[in-house]
Amino acid sequence: MLHTKIIDVKKRKLSISLAEEFISSSDYGASIFFSGTVRNQNNSKSVVGITYDSHDALVIKSFEEIYNEIDQKLKIEDKSVFIEHAKGFLNLGEISIIIAVACRHRDEAYVLSRYIIEEIKKRSPIWKKEHYLNNESNWLKGNPIVHEKD
Structure with missing residues (x-):
């Protein structure tokens, strides 16, 4: 049973190559890379950049909790996760979040990646x-983007 993870908040430019290097393994048959980027429009306004702020310790704790729920809720035991x-401040096109996952099978990787981003949001x-x-x-x-049903 493989379990690997890296979870962090960084005040530097994020890099997909670091995520790719971290999850790369011949133990897995599927990898998914999700990156959120700063777009130029929101609610009919022209955006030039975004400033992200966070309570770092609580963010790390929430990422850890999400990671620790995966086995129980999704039944995915063999995985590698990078968040x-x-x-x-980020300019247009810069990466705000990277979620990279590797699993034995593609369905697990898609489900896992989607679960992580939705729970983080x-x-x-x-x-x-x-701005x-x-x-x-x-x-x-x-x-x-996923709303709870009444």
């Missing part, structure tokens, strides 16, 4: 402030 989130104390062309900025409310 990094950026902190500070719901549970991790990470805030983002969008706009008109020199205005705004802290955004969290918006997970």
Whole structure:
């Protein structure tokens, strides 16, 4: 039963190559790389960058909790997981989060990657402030793409 992970918040540019190197193994048949990047539009406003802030200790704790739930909730025991989130100002196109997973089979890898990003969006104390062309900025409310049913 293989279990590997790296979980962190970084105030530097994130790199897919570090994630790829970390999860690379002939023990796995499937790898998924998810990267979130800063886009130029949101809610009909022209975005020029985003500042991410976080409560680092609580973010790491939430990432650890999400990782520790995987065996029980998803029944994926053999895996390698890499999660990094950026902190500070990011320009358009820069990477804000990297989630890289490796599993024995592709279905497990897709399920695992999606589970991790959705749980991070719901549970991790990470805030983002969008900066706009008109020199205005705004802290955004969290918006997970999966909504709980009543």
